[in-house]
Amino acid sequence: MNKKIDFYKDLQPFLACKDYTVSKEIYELKKNVEFDMLVTVPVPRNLGDYYKSEDYISHTDSKKSLLDKVYQSVKNITLKRKLKLINSFKTSSKNILDVGAGTGDFLKVCKNNSWNVNGTEPSLEARNIASIKGVLLKENLSAYKNVKFDVITLWHVLEHVENLEEYISTLNNLLAEDGRLIIAVPNYKSYDAIYYKEFWAAFDVPRHLWHFSQTSISKLFSLENMTVEKTLPMKFDAYYVSLLSDKYMSGKMNPIKSFYRGFLSNLKAKRTKEYSSLIYILKKK
Known part of the structure; x- marks a missing residue:
């Protein structure tokens, strides 16, 4: 651009x-x-x-309310579907970057299935919860220089990004030539x-x-x-x-x-x- x-x-x-x-x-x-x-x-x-x-559920693992329970139950099903999707891509190094990784559940599933996981999450609280699960997250994309990823995922993240144009350019630069970028948005x-x-x-x-x-x-x-x-x-x-x-x-x-x-x-x-x-x-x- x-x-x-x-x-x-x-x-x-x-x-x-x-x-x-x-x-x-x-x-x-x-x-x-x-x-x-x-x-x-x-x-x-x-x-x-x-x-x-406390109502911002993607930054917690809350199961207090009916909505929380529905969200967490559905999350387990969608995690399996997300894994199946990324496994459908032919990659040599299996390097994945999850942007806005929340409490790290998706990357944990990826890690357990032989992916080399990387992720970002601006919320310190969410990063701390992810670290307990064995998933270490960076605060933002500036932590990644001269790195290329086979798969980059943003699960309901792009709608939150302030500098949209610059952010899309950064994602493109981080993606390998034959890589896939996965964007999920409302x-x-x-x-x-x-x-x-x-x-x-x-x-x-x-x-x-x-x-x-x-x-x-x-x-x-x-x-x-x-x-x-x-x-x-x-x-x-x-x-x-x-x-x-x-x-x-x-x-x-x-x-x-x-x-x-x-x-x-x-x-x-x-x-x-x-x-x-x-x-x-x-x-x-």
Whole structure:
């Protein structure tokens, strides 16, 4: 990327959303038409403070609430699927980098299956939990210089990145020539996103700075001469996100209604391919 892109230029109004996790503040979602992407406005200066909550489950191994238990149960299933995905790639050195590794569960599974694991995680609390599991994480990508990885994964991380353009360039530089970059992000064009509108839990303002569509990902990474090789659904996300969205909408859990809404979202996505969350497998052109 030679010319720096201003993603905040010529934005169109889209939706106002509330931060249900920490501050209860209202944020605007505005549309960048060129990239078919939504942008959270404004970005708080003290963004790190908005992650300081017991409800921010990816930084803990909590099993206190119903949501916690659902999240942890589904996590065990998705870990096996993630491992199967990366094992499908033919690599010589099996070097993997997991960006935003949380409490290290994915890398632990990789390590137990003969991968050479590396990872980053900005949260000190999460890094400490990962270290107890035998997974040592760096704070950020600047720790990796002149290193190439066969596989780089970002499981629901790209939407949190502040310097998006620079970050994508860094990922490209860290990826081996025949490597694969795996990006998993929410999809604001899914049925559950359209149904829940401002209550859609995957908007998660202001922690989610960007809200991607399939066009967004394709256009952003093409600027770094990368292409989407394959797109895969994350079907469990529709159920979990619906459960949380119903809580935001009505103030209480409604598992039966949420399950139906998640099921309907996945059913409609069979035709539209617009699942609640999508996994993009990218490679260099």
